[in-house]
Amino acid sequence: MLKITSYLTLDTSAKQLINHLNDEKTSLTFSENAVLIKLLDNSEEIWTKEHLLAEGWPDRVVAPTSLTQCISTLRRKLEPFSEIHLKAVARRGYQLHIDERSHVKMVSLTDSGTIRAAFLDVSVMVKIAGALFVIGLIILAWYQCEYHKVLKNTAFWSSDKQVELNIGGVKESATLLYKDDTDQLHESKWQKHIAPESNVVLGLKGFSAFALTNGNNYSFAACPGYALDDCNGVGIININALSPEPAGLNMREFVPLTKKMEERIRFNRVLIPKDSVGNIIEHHYHADVYFPAAGEKLIRGDFSLSLVYDGEKSGQIYTTTCITDEDCSTTPIKWKTRGTFNQYEQTIGDYEVDVFYSKIAQKEFIKPDFVTPSAMRFYREIRRMDIQETELIFFRVHSTENTAVWIFPFMDGLVAWSKYEKVQF
Template sequence: MLKITPYLELDTEANHLVDHVNGKNISLTFSESAVLNCLLLSSNSVCSKDELLGAGWPDRVVATTSLTQCISTLRKKLDPYREVQLKTVARRGYQLHIATQSHVKMLAVNDAESMRAAIVDVSLVVKVSGILLALFLVLLVWYFSDYHKVSQKLSLWSADKRVELKIGGITGDARLLYKDDAPHLHPSMWEKHLDSDGDYLASYPGFNAFVATDGTNYSMAICPDSDKEQCSGNGLINITSVDSEPAGLNMKDFAELSKKMEQRIRYNRIMLPEGEEGVGALIEHHYHADVYFPVKGELLIRSDISMSLIYDSDTTGEFHSSTCITDEDCLTTPIKYKIRGKFKQYSETIDNLKIDAFQVSVQQKDLIKPERLNASAVPFYRDLRKRDIKDEELYFFRIYQDDKTAVWITPLFGQVTAWYKYDQVDI
């Protein structure tokens, strides 16, 4: 076999051309094969007519018209391969010219030498251009990927600080998460909404806490009945301020009031069935939290939040969320906002804090308008109305998880951080 290009060879024994790209053989006469072989061995040199006549018709005397006809036929058979040109050199003979660009043609070759030639023999400009184009395409795909979107969202947050808070009569250390443009990170931004009097948590040795701000809202997620490794899920406190003026929330009064509010009908309550272990074909990972929004001179607003994850692979599945809003005197009938969609989960870090980021593609939204709406609830209803119109993609960050609880940052009235109770339900 004599190689013409990385994808085209001359078989001088079988007298045909072998096209590896299209997987076919092109028949040649003995004279055509011999003349082409002679031209190939001349390595771009001019072959005289006598040389070619001697190669194509050995031990025979033929007219030059036989060679002319042979060259004409060869040109037709080589015509599909534009890189291979059989040229006439006036008064001297013929020359076979093979363009180096033939090496960049799409190959269907298993021959390692051909593959090497296709890569090595091209010009430096072609190589550099190919590499740059490949890098550009990779960057383009990455830029528009879901992972890049998640990375962009996470890049807005930092978690390199801790703050010391005094809550309910005891002092504790809290991990701080904040958006990089948040202007105020002093502990007073969370403490100022609480009445300093009272020892609501004095019976506890301490608490674990996460505090967060997106620059507008200031959230506290507190587990008072916990050790360093595990939160019991008892007595969770989730308070988010949505107003800069101190609310003056008394923790003892808050404890009694929140119990009354939580004893009312829970529109987001999920009844966990008692079944045999491992019976369910699917597992629902269910999270529930009550978040309170104190505003000075206004009724206390509670947001009853329920979220469920149902995995169909290690990192994807169905997402369900339901938010129910009421006030302390039930003057506002429940405002309910439901979301259903598909999620993708990514494991990331923010300043060495391991988190799970969930990108939710919203497929269905349902906002139930209340029959009655007081002044305290109006801003919350308006926010949900905007989300019902605009949200197509949402991002949820789980920043802590143990056997019974988890801490999430959710896109609700800005960004709200809360400590959730956690259960698994067989479906």
């Protein structure tokens, strides 16, 4: 197989010219094939009639007109390829000239030399346009890739500030997580939801805490202990205020009420099916988040997240969200998801955080039989997520042996201190 141009080859065995633009084949006689092979052996060289007669008619004596007729037929068959010129040189012989700067319409993707030649052959403007097109594709791929979404979502958050919280009559500083476009960061945004006259938690001597705002909602997560690593999962308080109106939360009543609510049926205990086969390790995180509002029943969010690794930084993710109120007047609103995740290491301020980017493969939305007015906003939010969300991003901000602090993608972001357990099947 001899390459004549970037799209035209000579199949010497089959005696055919092959036009790869349209897969058209042109048959050659034995003499035409042999003469063309000789002319291609060193293009630009002038081959004498004697040389070409010897190639085209070996061991035969023919008249010079046979070569003349052969050259005439070859010219006709090469005529569609304007870059190829079969010239007669007076009193010397014949010469094949190929214009290498021909306007090629297609190149062989398996021939790197052809691709390089075709690229060098085009004008500067075409090269610039091609380069810009490639750059545009790279930029588009970057903006749509998973890692860029992780970077973008992480960049929204900062943690370079502290706010003072008074919980149960004890004052401590909380690490503040906030979105960069938020300027309403005064401690009163969190503190005003706790009624000062009933802000008593018996036995509480100190606590560690994270506070968070997305600009609209204000949440905090606190755990008894003088240092972050002292939290053992007992006495965790997760509160999220959704309204600017002070909730007037009575802490003296709140703590016993939460214990009573948590002693009820746990909707989100274990997510992996009991009949799973194999050596499966489930990393299970559970958090109770409370949503106080003035004059309304206390809403409880029962959040569960389970990770099952099948690689060092990837695996299956299961989430369950269950909403009810303090009297169970609202029958449980449940939303379950199952999918895959990739884990990334990022930083928010001074904190090294784990980011879990999950793609939802399955959803299950269990509609309640009855929803109270105070729970209706949560019903709408979960319904919206069930319809719209195909990807979820979770941030694990801090972890101990028994707990972890998360930013959950619920209500545009809330912070929750969760209990951790490892379950093996």
